[in-house]
Amino acid sequence: MIFKSAKIEAFRTWGLLLTMLGMGLMVLGTAGIVFFGSAGKILAGIGLVIGLIAMMGSLAIYFWAGMMSVSAVQIECPECNKLTKMLGKTDRCMFCKTIMTLDPSQANITAEQLEAQKSTS
Numbered sequence: 001m002i003f004k005s006a007k008i009e010a011f012r013t014w015g016l017l018l019t020m021l022g023m024g025l026m027v028l029g030t031a032g033i034v035f036f037g038s039a040g041k042i043l044a045g046i047g048l049v050i051g052l053i054a055m056m057g058s059l060a061i062y063f064w065a066g067m068m069s070v071s072a073v074q075i076e077c078p079e080c081n082k083l084t085k086m087l088g089k090t091d092r093c094m095f096c097k098t099i100m101t102l103d104p105s106q107a108n109i110t111a112e113q114l115e116a117q118k119s120t121s
Contacts, residue, residue, distance in 0.1 A: 006094045007087045008069050015061035022054030075100065090114065 005013070029047015032040035072085035079098040090101045099114065 004092065004097050006084070006092045006097075008065055008072065008085060009094060011061060011065035011068070015058045015065060018054050018058035018061060022051040022058060024051075025054060026051035073102070075102075 025047045029044045029051065032043030032047065034040070036043065068087060069085060072087050074083050075086055076082070077084050077093040077096060077098060077100065080093060080096040082093070082095050084094045084100075086100060086102065089103045090099060092099055
């Protein structure tokens with residue numbers, strides 16, 4: 001696993017990345033008018049449209065993550081004793097990043113064994 005975070009946090013991270021990308025494209029596109037004059041209007045239009053599409057994608061991802069968060073199972077982390085939300089059979093704690101599972105057959109295995117099982121299936 002490359003990123004060691006909860007699944008809901010990963011979706012929110014992608015939403016934030018798209019928000020920043022969209023705003024950056026809009027600002028750079030508008031800066032084209034300042035630097036290139038009337039020829040920069042085409043650059044500004046392209047930047048604003050692509051930035052708007054990225055912002056709409058971010059909105060969709062945040063909405064999707066919110067809907068998943070509402071339906072997620074809340075459990076208490078055995079490591080830090082805080083309530084965390086869990087998607088699927090295995091997930092990580094949002095606070096201490098401990099791998100947790102609801103599947104009894106995977107309850108006492110290490111992270112390496114879990115990764116090996118995921119790659120074979």
